[in-house]
Every structure is written in C-alpha cells, then in structure tokens.
Amino acid sequence: MLHNAAKSSDLDPEDWDDFRSVAHDALGGMIDFIETVRERPVWQQAPAATLAQFREPLPRTGQDFRDVLADFESFIKPYATGNLHPLFLGWVHGAGTPVGMVAEMLAAGLNANCGGRNHVAIAVEQQIVRWAAEMLGFPENSSGIFVTGTSAANLSAVVIARNFAVGDEIRQKGLRAAGPQLVAYTSAEAHGSIRQAIEVAGIGSQFLRMIPVDECGAMRVDLLAKEIAADRADGLQPFLVAGTAGSVNAGALDDLSALADRCQAEDLWFHVDGAFGALCALSPRLKPLVRGIERASSVAFDFHKWGQVPYDAGFLLLRDADAHRRTYYNPTSYLHRMPSGLGAGEVWPCDLGFDLSRSFRALKTWFTLRVFGTEAIAACIERSCDLAKYLEIKLQRTPTFVLCAPVMLNIVCFAPARPDSDELARRIVIDLQERGVAAPSSTILGGRTVIRAAIVNHRTTEADIDAFCDALEESARRVTSSK
C-alpha cells in the first residue's frame, strides 16, 4: 500500500522507497513503450469492455497506486491516439520525444503555477519568448505567451487586433459602441479556428472574407485588395488580414511578403497562422517559403507540431508588447505587484491572456530546444518535406491513385483513380486505420474527398513511406473487392 488514507492525512506516499520503485517502473515502462512503438499497431479501437471501465462511478476510497497503474497499462496505454508511431499521418500531429516526456514529468513535479509571481519558471518562459522572436525574425522586445494551441493563439491575436483597431475603450463600452463594423480577411484555405476566433470575438463570421486561392492554395492578394476597397466603400472598417503559413488541408503557403505590403499600405493588423509552417523559419532551405513572417504583427504557432514538444505547447508572438498587455491587463487587489519577494515582477503572463493558473509549458520546450538544438529540429522538418515529395513521386507511378494538390511542404493529398473515388477514399482511410498499419486522415478538396498524409513525425523514414504505399495498395484492393 503506497498510500493509506486511514493512517495519513496528507497525500504523500507512506513508503517513499516503495513509491520510488513503482514510479521508476512506470517511467521505464513508458520509455519501453516509446522505444518499441513500431512493434504495435498505429492505432486500435478500444473494445467496449475497455470503454466500460470509464463509466465506473466516482471513487470514494483510494486504491493502491500499483493497481491504478495496472489499469493504465491495460485500458489506456494501448488505445491512445497513435501519433508516436511513424505511420500516424493524420491531421497535423507532432510525435513528442522521450526528452519532452521527462521534462513534462519534471514540470509536474515542480507544479509551478505560471500565471505570474516572481519565480524562475517565468524567466524560462520569457527566454522562450526571446527565442521565438529570434526564430521568426521579430524584434527582441516582442511579447509572447504559451497557450494551449494555435486555435487559442489565433483567438487571442484576433482579440488584440480588434482592440487595437477600435481603441481600449472597447474593454469598458463593448463592441456596440465601437463604431463601424469591423471586417477581417483570410484565405479560403484558412484553418477553421480563424472563423471561430472571429465569431468568438464578436465580429461575426459574415464579416470574415474568405479570399479565393490560386492553384497553389495561396491567397489571391489581388482579390484581397479588391475586397478591402469594396468594404471601405461600404463604410465598413477592415482591421485584420490573417495569412497562412502551411494550410491544414494541403500545406499551402500564402505570399506573406505580399500580404505584409498590403497590410502596411492599408494600415491593417497582419496576423500569420503558422501552426506548423512558421517553424520553416528554422531551416535555411525552407525559410524563403515564409519570407515576410518577420513583418507580421502577430504569429500563432505550435511547438507541439513540428517542434516535437509534447502536447500542449501553442504560442502567440506579438510585435507590439504594449497592445498585448493593454488587451488583457486586469489589475486586482490580490494580484498587485510588490517591490520584491514572490509578488515582484512587472509583466506577468496573466497580464497577457485570460488564463490565470497556467502550467509550466515552457519547461518541455526549453528542454527540447536545448537538448536537440534548432538545427536538428530543422533537419526533421526538412526530412518531412523530402518524404512528402518521395510519396508524391511514388503515387505518380501507381495507376491506383491520383494526386489532388501540389505538394508544397509535408502534406500529400490524393484519391483513388476511379469514378466512385469519394466513397473509396473514405473506406481506404478507415481500412488503414482499423488494420493499424497507418493512420492518414481524409479531407475535402475542391468538393472531392481525398486521402491526406501529413508527415510531421520525426521518426518517419523512407522505408515507412514504402510500407505506407504497400498498405495503400492493399487497402485499395480490400475495399474494392469487398464492394
């Protein structure tokens, strides 16, 4: 018995040595799990009996830690998302690293609350802010904050840009007193979180112009200029352009320099959703693809995707530190600042967002960047793009599939070369996932359902892509023969 509530009123182990041994085993088991990831299915559906475990009532009395760990081994570990596996190719999922896992455990051990106060975790986060600015070519005095993910960072950027456009009075008087209707612009291929942000920020999604894209999936800047002019002529107030560095569907990149020029000419806030693509800035070879990002007013991106930091580690970087703080600073008696001691410090993270209690996300990012260095991370990003090209070439050589979008970065979209391809594409994706051999996802491009392989995992190799192509052919045979 590691903890005996009858004997002890605190929640620490009764026998620290026994706890140490169980904890070391748990960590060792997780390291083994990651080391042997290729030996298991990419993903498997949890059986009904397993899912029934999660309908047990609220536990009133404690159980032995060993027993709960055994349940974790049986009912949770085998049925996780699967994104540790090199053939998890769905959506845009980072793989994490064993180093990041240990860092996360250390952060949980410290249990730091990173909303503010004068402690070293805040200094670590501030160092990441400076590193993020350096990575993306922002000024040294830029502002930044960890958030859950790019969706949250996009929302925060929209709110800051909105307040910047209409003035700080909006905080007291609300949007209805703010003057002309605000309008925002993004591409038709933008991530859904941009629309959601515009809705949540009270702008209304009918005032988000989804500008058509060119054949490479990039926003048509000529059409953007026309829309802005038409909205101004109608008495509306354009305030924000959200560019995309790496679209979720196909990895397309807007011409960020051209968008920066347009925003400068129109005096608009230039936000970049660089969820994964922003980190191309780490690679001398790929950096030209995101040229112009260094001129953005704000950039949302994730360390948990191509940065390989374990979930979650979203980030928002802002050029105008003052605009950032003016949006959120919320003085209260219980959070007032002291000249020294724990209550010291000028800007706390809680002044830069609506979270007060926050975990120590910076630590796993700090470990990841220090242990691997940006060159190794950039090499993984480059390899993802090379593997996407390799997959593209292999698909061009098979009569079974046709490519459905140009491969700009790390995402390959393709479909069965048959008239009933929508239904077949869906069935192939499900077959691959349910056989546990690979986990691509599907999406809709130009009205057509396509199979989508996004290579984000640092473990994926050419041999994996070969295996994926074999598995694709096999699934295509299986679903067509079972029709």
Ligand SMILES: Cc1ncc(COP(=O)(O)O)c(C=O)c1O
């Ligand atoms: C381009 C883009 N923007 C935003 C997001 C949302 O990021 P998150 O899942 O971290 O909220 C994604 C997710 O894949 C994305 O690809």
